[in-house]
Amino acid sequence: MKIAVCIKRVADMESRFKIATDGSSVDETGLKFDMGDFDGYAVEAALQLNEKEGKGEIVAISLGPDVVQETLRKAMSMGVDRGVQLKADRVPFDGLAIARALAAELQGGGYDLILFGRMAVDSANQSVGPMTAELLGLPCITAASKLEVANGRGTARRELEGAAEILEFPLPAVVTIDEGIARPRYPSLKGIMAAKKKPLEVKPAQLGEAHLTVKGMELPPERTGGRIIGEGPAAVPELVRLLQTEAKVL
Amino acid sequence: MANVFAFAETRGGELRKVALEAVTGARQLADATGGGEVHALLIGAPGIAAKAQALGEHGADAVIVVEHPALELYSPEVAAATAAERIRSGGYRAAIFSASARGKDLAPRVAAKLGVSMASDVTAFQPEGDAIVVRHPAYTGKVITTLVLTGTPAVLTLRPGAVTPAASPRAARVESAAPAIDPGAARVVPKELVQGSNTKLDLGEAPVIVSGGRGLKAPENFRLVEELAAAFGNAAVGATRAVTDEGWRPHSDQIGQTGRLVSPDLYVAAGISGAIQHLAGMRTSKTIVAINKDKEAPIFKVADYGIVGDVLEVLPVLTEAVKKAKGQ
Numbered sequence: 409m410k411i412a413v414c415i416k417r418v419a420d421m422e423s424r425f426k427i428a429t430d431g432s433s434v435d436e437t438g439l440k441f442d443m444g445d446f447d448g449y450a451v452e453a454a455l456q457l458n459e460k461e462g463k464g465e466i467v468a469i470s471l472g473p474d475v476v477q478e479t480l481r482k483a484m485s486m487g488v489d490r491g492v493q494l495k496a497d498r499v500p501f502d503g504l505a506i507a508r509a510l511a512a513e514l515q516g517g518g519y520d521l522i523l524f525g526r527m528a529v530d531s532a533n534q535s536v537g538p539m540t541a542e543l544l545g546l547p548c549i550t551a552a553s554k555l556e557v558a559n560g561r562g563t564a565r566r567e568l569e570g571a572a573e574i575l576e577f578p579l580p581a582v583v584t585i586d587e588g589i590a591r592p593r594y595p596s597l598k599g600i601m602a603a604k605k606k607p608l609e610v611k612p613a614q615l616g617e618a619h620l621t622v623k624g625m626e627l628p629p630e631r632t633g634g635r636i637i638g639e640g641p642a643a644v645p646e647l648v649r650l651l652q653t654e655a656k657v658l
Numbered sequence: 659m660a661n662v663f664a665f666a667e668t669r670g671g672e673l674r675k676v677a678l679e680a681v682t683g684a685r686q687l688a689d690a691t692g693g694g695e696v697h698a699l700l701i702g703a704p705g706i707a708a709k710a711q712a713l714g715e716h717g718a719d720a721v722i723v724v725e726h727p728a729l730e731l732y733s734p735e736v737a738a739a740t741a742a743e744r745i746r747s748g749g750y751r752a753a754i755f756s757a758s759a760r761g762k763d764l765a766p767r768v769a770a771k772l773g774v775s776m777a778s779d780v781t782a783f784q785p786e787g788d789a790i791v792v793r794h795p796a797y798t799g800k801v802i803t804t805l806v807l808t809g810t811p812a813v814l815t816l817r818p819g820a821v822t823p824a825a826s827p828r829a830a831r832v833e834s835a836a837p838a839i840d841p842g843a844a845r846v847v848p849k850e851l852v853q854g855s856n857t858k859l860d861l862g863e864a865p866v867i868v869s870g871g872r873g874l875k876a877p878e879n880f881r882l883v884e885e886l887a888a889a890f891g892n893a894a895v896g897a898t899r900a901v902t903d904e905g906w907r908p909h910s911d912q913i914g915q916t917g918r919l920v921s922p923d924l925y926v927a928a929g930i931s932g933a934i935q936h937l938a939g940m941r942t943s944k945t946i947v948a949i950n951k952d953k954e955a956p957i958f959k960v961a962d963y964g965i966v967g968d969v970l971e972v973l974p975v976l977t978e979a980v981k982k983a984k985g986q
């Protein structure tokens with residue numbers, strides 16, 4: 409199959425974040441970056457689908473400044489065939505603006521399957537995948553935790569709160585990937601070497617006007633935890649007392 | 659004065675709590691813009707109209723009911739087309755969906771059909787001139803953003819629990835409508851709804867969550883977690899990725915960066931180390947209790963009350979004490 413995977417470069421979520429002096433962005437000094445968690449699952453899902461078929465092509469697409477080339481190379485080192493950077497000075501927060509630029513690139517690309525992460529862990533919009541599908545007029549499944557494809561049709565499972573659902577759909581289609589599909593592989597040394605020679609195309613991103621903009625960012629109040637009330641079952645009565653009188657949740 | 663649209667989510671023929679939250683949120687927004695009407699969309703198999711009254715009690719002036727025998731199972735394409743058509747013709751200032759698994763699937767489709775941007779997983783909102791200003795947790799909850807959404811209608815998904823369903827009773831007009839596309843013509847075909855083990859209370863709705871980690875040692879020991887949850891009566895069971903990876907609990911029970919984001923009144927972490935990816939899903943809980951045999955475990959840094967000890971010993975004693983406190 410010809411598969412596209414849209415990947416976003418995001419900061420390592422284990423970092424201790426600081427708000428930049430503009431008050432509306434994260435200070436990137438000293439942060440590590442990689443593709444988003446769910447985008448990693450999407451790359452892995454694409455690789456496994458084509459390995460099963462034994463043929464096909466996988467294209468990774470990332471919108472952003474030149475640093476996203478690193479993220480595209482990472483995908484190529486995992487086994488993706490080529491990369492496309494949609495060049496933009498910065499990635500807008502507005503999911504529709506991103507979706508429009510991705511759709512312009514994907515349109516007419518002849519993809520059987522277009523994969524996204526369920527969400528980008530930085531902006532947490534969870535909207536770019538289904539919006540791109542609508543713009544392309546393609547069937548769409550979001551947050552698939554299982555995905556099977558055979559004879560031009562797909563079956564996916566989606567987790568709901570306390571339940572799940574199974575859906576069928578025809579290809580070509582857009583699928584956004586949840587955890588549970590497959591853990592992303594680590595690039596091999598051979599993969600890393602090969603990635604350096606794979607094609608990476610750079611094109612301007614066709615970003616429209618953004619209608620969702622960031623006014624401010626702040627850090628949530630620190631939790632003031634850290635109170636150990638006792639050891640073993642003997643501490644239970646004190647816990648129950650505190651839950652009743654102090655926390656008032658019992 | 660402006661009218662606001664709300665999508666009323668159902669499952670298995672019943673309204674979900676998030677449906678009442680969406681209608682309440684729409685009511686608040688309509689009132690904040692000078693008291694427009696709230697119109698709720700209710701989609702399902704024949705008989706779903708009976709749920710319209712509850713929406714009226716929470717502030718819906720009109721309920722648009724779309725009944726069809728093929729809509730027993732939720733169809734994303736029918737829901738998106740029908741909601742978009744109604745929002746387009748209704749001239750709404752805003753359209754409110756839930757940031758539930760289904761709402762997060764539906765709202766972006768609708769927004770794209772309407773050609774407008776949207777704000778997701780909103781915890782607070784307020785009209786400001788032509789814009790709506792919202793709060794939206796990002797970076798796994800480590801950064802809170804204030805976003806400005808312009809364009810009409812403004813499409814929002816509300817984080818479950820961000821709005822408390824409130825009574826604002828009125829006798830809602832019930833209007834019936836046909837699905838905007840024939841369910842038989844939808845490309846994406848729902849095949850099955852698989853009921854999970856947590857059929858009673860959902861993680862997003864439960865005021866209390868009891869979660870277990872690898873410290874429980876074996877899947878059968880989750881009985882102790884379930885018994886404590888049952889003693890609270892209003893509790894759901896959660897888990898860490900270590901546990902869902904082992905297959906001790908289904909993936910849908912996983913709390914954290916790549917699982918569910920929850921914010922209950924009380925979160926009990928049993929045998930959980932408190933990895934950053936787990937904390938990302940539960941750090942906004944009101945009160946956190948941790949039970950861990952290692953007093954250096956990071957979970958204690960965020961816990962309001964910690965007990966250092968063996969979960970297998972502490973849980974049964976705690977369960978009995980909670981039963982007693984509840985007068986069972």
Ligand SMILES: Cc1cc2nc3c(=O)[nH]c(=O)nc-3n(C[C@H](O)[C@H](O)[C@H](O)COP(=O)(O)OP(=O)(O)OC[C@H]3O[C@@H](n4cnc5c(N)ncnc54)[C@H](O)[C@@H]3O)c2cc1C
Pocket residue numbers: 445870871872873874897898899900901912913914915916917918928929930931932933934935936939949950951952955967968969970
């Ligand atoms: C990209 C990515 C995404 C992730 N997403 C998630 C996510 O969404 N959710 C999530 O939970 N994790 C996630 N993880 C995994 C996370 O990093 C941790 O590995 C996981 O949360 C650990 O689970 P745990 O606390 O059950 O296990 P452990 O870390 O092994 O901790 C077990 C704890 O139990 C205690 N213990 C052992 N025996 C007893 C006993 N008898 N009595 C009392 N205490 C005992 C130990 O002291 C220890 O603290 C993610 C990781 C990555 C890399």
Ligand SMILES: Nc1ncnc2c1ncn2[C@@H]1O[C@H](COP(=O)(O)O)[C@@H](O)[C@H]1O
Pocket residue numbers: 414415416417444446447469470471472499503506523524525526527528529531532533534535536537
């Ligand atoms: N700048 C980007 N470049 C490429 N893909 C992106 C970009 N932003 C978002 N995506 C894709 O859209 C998914 C959902 O993003 P979001 O809607 O922002 O949560 C991500 O997991 C990616 O697959």
